[in-house]
Amino acid sequence: MNFTIKHKTGIDETLLWKAFKAGNEHAFGEIYQNYIQALINYGYKITSNRQLIQDAIQDLFVELWNSRQRLSETDSIKFYLFRALRNKLTQLLQHEHFDSIDDTYELLFEQSFEYQMLENETQVQHIEQLKTAISQLTKRQQEAINLRYFHDFSNEEIAQMMDLNYQSACKLLYSSLKFLKENIKYSIFLPFIFNWF
Amino acid sequence: MTGDYSTFEIEDFLSDDSFKNWVLHPDSVDSIFWKNYLVNFPNQTNKVFIAKQLILDLRESQKTTNDTQTADIIWKNIQTSLPKKSKILRFRFNILRVAASVALLIGCWFIYQFFSNDSTNLVLRSMSKNAQIQDIEEVNNTGKVMRIHLSDGSVVSLERNSRLRYSQDFNAQTRIVYLKGEAFFDITKNPEKPFLVFANEIVTKVLGTSFRIKAYENDKNITVSVRTGRVSVFPKYEFDLIEEKQNQTLSGLVLTPNQEAIYLRNEERLNKSLVENPVLVDSSPKKYDFTFENTPIKNVFSLLEDAYGVDIVFDEEVFKGCSLTVGLEDEDLFEKLKIICKTIGATYQVIDSQIVINGRGC
Numbered sequence: 186m187n188f189t190i191k192h193k194t195g196i197d198e199t200l201l202w203k204a205f206k207a208g209n210e211h212a213f214g215e216i217y218q219n220y221i222q223a224l225i226n227y228g229y230k231i232t233s234n235r236q237l238i239q240d241a242i243q244d245l246f247v248e249l250w251n252s253r254q255r256l257s258e259t260d261s262i263k264f265y266l267f268r269a270l271r272n273k274l275t276q277l278l279q280h281e282h283f284d285s286i287d288d289t290y291e292l293l294f295e296q297s298f299e300y301q302m303l304e305n306e307t308q309v310q311h312i313e314q315l316k317t318a319i320s321q322l323t324k325r326q327q328e329a330i331n332l333r334y335f336h337d338f339s340n341e342e343i344a345q346m347m348d349l350n351y352q353s354a355c356k357l358l359y360s361s362l363k364f365l366k367e368n369i370k371y372s373i374f375l376p377f378i379f380n381w382f
Numbered sequence: 383m384t385g386d387y388s389t390f391e392i393e394d395f396l397s398d399d400s401f402k403n404w405v406l407h408p409d410s411v412d413s414i415f416w417k418n419y420l421v422n423f424p425n426q427t428n429k430v431f432i433a434k435q436l437i438l439d440l441r442e443s444q445k446t447t448n449d450t451q452t453a454d455i456i457w458k459n460i461q462t463s464l465p466k467k468s469k470i471l472r473f474r475f476n477i478l479r480v481a482a483s484v485a486l487l488i489g490c491w492f493i494y495q496f497f498s499n500d501s502t503n504l505v506l507r508s509m510s511k512n513a514q515i516q517d518i519e520e521v522n523n524t525g526k527v528m529r530i531h532l533s534d535g536s537v538v539s540l541e542r543n544s545r546l547r548y549s550q551d552f553n554a555q556t557r558i559v560y561l562k563g564e565a566f567f568d569i570t571k572n573p574e575k576p577f578l579v580f581a582n583e584i585v586t587k588v589l590g591t592s593f594r595i596k597a598y599e600n601d602k603n604i605t606v607s608v609r610t611g612r613v614s615v616f617p618k619y620e621f622d623l624i625e626e627k628q629n630q631t632l633s634g635l636v637l638t639p640n641q642e643a644i645y646l647r648n649e650e651r652l653n654k655s656l657v658e659n660p661v662l663v664d665s666s667p668k669k670y671d672f673t674f675e676n677t678p679i680k681n682v683f684s685l686l687e688d689a690y691g692v693d694i695v696f697d698e699e700v701f702k703g704c705s706l707t708v709g710l711e712d713e714d715l716f717e718k719l720k721i722i723c724k725t726i727g728a729t730y731q732v733i734d735s736q737i738v739i740n741g742r743g744c
């Protein structure tokens with residue numbers, strides 16, 4: 186399988202990145218605005234320490250600005266930022282022995298969940314069920330699921346980001362998916378699957 | 383895409399990149415494959431839809447509300463930790479360095495004067511000229527389109543309520559015009575001097591072609607649509623940073639005939655699409671014959687691709703049994719496509735600048 190970075194706004198991203206590399210502050214701000222929420226969301230998958238996530242993202246962007254001339258002509262800003270954030274957080278966690286058990290994470294994911302998007306109660310229940318099942322996965326499995334289905338990264342990108350080879354990343358995802366499939370009663374899907382036609 | 387798709391289980395679908403793409407981006411080209419898959423493997427339908435729903439639910443399960451407060455805090459912190467410009471200046475402007483720089487500049491000046499002759503002395507010439515040269519501004523307040531003939535032979539058709547500004551010495555060293563409003567440009571080819579149009583937040587650069595720009599000050603979008611040749615479009619802030627503006631190679635967002643660039647001013651984004659009504663690339667009569675008789679569909683599409691300079695994406699395998707017998711001389715491209723698709727039981731979509739054909743074949 187070939188590794189291609191997929192993104193819908195490729196041309197704009199390349200331009201934006203170029204402009205940023207040339208020292209355009211406006212482009213820098215735009216990159217921040219485009220990705221900050223996704224980065225915060227992903228940060229919570231690695232640690233539940235909010236302060237740590239804040240510090241990591243801050244460092245990340247300051248370093249990004251200061252080293253902009255040395256950066257490569259990367260195609261996917263998103264991929265670049267995610268990988269950088271992951272490295273930062275891993276480093277910080279190793280050095281400072283942060284206790285990653287903290288309930289802010291749970292709170293954020295529980296309370297903020299937006300139900301208005303969902304069609305009916307069955308689906309709400311189902312998502313709850315899915316969340317419970319996900320919480321039984323290992324941290325790395327949860328991270329891979331988050332990267333793949335929420336942030337829309339490909340298997341190859343996930344492998345690179347999590348320092349795994351392609352096969353191991355696929356295996357990690359596959360075992361998580363199998364577990365999820367077996368631990369949710371997906372028969373409850375059937376009543377509304379056919380609504381799509 | 384690899385693997386034996388006929389025996390795919392739910393988790394196989396879930397971990398397939400192309401499948402995920404189809405679910406999360408229904409407009410993507412992957413949809414062609416998966417729609418056909420459903421047709422070819424009807425016994426997999428249940429699994430496909432369970433997998434599809436699972437992906438949507440997995441995404442939903444990962445959602446969090448936007449934490450704008452944290453985002454703002456981090457941004458403020460970033461701002462304060464970035465090196466201040468004034469600080470850098472203060473460091474650099476100590477007297478010794480200034481003196482050294484001045485001496486160096488004077489030295490360079492003498493060397494420059496010594497070696498330069500009139501024909502290479504462009505910088506100086508344009509500097510001294512700029513002092514006297516004024517801009518010409520053409521304003522169209524009439525009810526009709528106004529034709530402006532530029533000194534390089536190019537013709538600009540300026541629409542009503544639009545204005546075009548250019549320097550009196552246009553074409554001396556550069557070809558630059560400023561547009562407010564809408565105009566059609568027919569540009570004389572000169573690879574040595576690219577023609578540049580500045581219009582609101584975008585810059586359009588061409589070597590010799592024809593195209594239309596719509597850039598009214600109160601419009602939400604700016605569009606550049608290409609009739610002939612190649613055109614490249616840049617957001618202005620990006621263009622300002624390019625070092626070699628007179629460079630002959632075109633970069634930026636490159637457009638070919640019948641494509642258009644749309645700049646969304648609110649989002650500051652440049653998108654590529656097809657023009658509303660594509661025309662024949664070569665308009666000489668009888669260049670293309672649109673009378674089809676039992677013509678394989680593959681040939682029909684490739685004729686359309688040539689004639690209108692567009693990309694048509696379709697699955698050759700699926701449509702290999704289809705052929706067409708019809709005369710389509712008078713219809714425009716999209717009417718032609720409508721008729722063709724109806725005949726072979728397919729549909730078409732314009733995605734970015736491509737035309738994607740979906741269907742089950744014949």
